[in-house]
Amino acid sequence: xxxxxxxxxxxxxxxxxxxxxxxxxxxxxxxxxxxxxxxxxxxxxxxxxxxxxxxxxxxxxxxxxxxxxxxxxxxxxxxxxxxxxxxxxxxxxxxxxxxxxxxxxxxxxxxxxxxxxxxxxxxx
Numbered sequence: 001x002x003x004x005x006x007x008x009x010x011x012x013x014x015x016x017x018x019x020x021x022x023x024x025x026x027x028x029x030x031x032x033x034x035x036x037x038x039x040x041x042x043x044x045x046x047x048x049x050x051x052x053x054x055x056x057x058x059x060x061x062x063x064x065x066x067x068x069x070x071x072x073x074x075x076x077x078x079x080x081x082x083x084x085x086x087x088x089x090x091x092x093x094x095x096x097x098x099x100x101x102x103x104x105x106x107x108x109x110x111x112x113x114x115x116x117x118x119x120x121x122x123x124x
Contacts, residue, residue, distance in 0.1 A: 075102040079109050 004013040017032075024035040033044045042048065046067055054064045071092065078088045089099050103109065 072102045072104060075099060076104040076109075079103065080105065080112070082112070 004017075006012060006014060009015060020035070026034055026036065026041065030041065031043060034041050035044055036042075050065075050067055058064065075088055075092065078091065079085065083091075085100075089097070092099050
């Protein structure tokens with residue numbers, strides 16, 4: 001199952017899908033990951049997506065990256081946004097704590113979450 005949670009622009013997936021459907025009108029029988037290029041209908045798979053991204057980034061002077069970088073960046077972004085680590089773990093469909101190896105900016109994450117700790121008086 002795929003869930004599309006609403007988000008603030010420009011990250012709202014519903015807006016992105018609407019833009020996709022308007023710019024690449026396809027028959028109802030098409031897959032959601034198909035697009036029109038010239039006179040040809042193509043499927044946007046991982047290889048095609050990464051090729052498009054890297055072509056754009058290389059022209060801007062950025063190095064080539066792999067799709068794995070999206071998991072790293074996504075995990076870190078969610079944690080920096082204050083999403084609980086267990087929720088991030090579930091969103092990434094990890095069954096173990098292996099997702100912790102994707103955490104970046106750990107010092108910022110620790111500071112952000114440590115500042116939210118409420119004092120508990122143990123002398124009660």
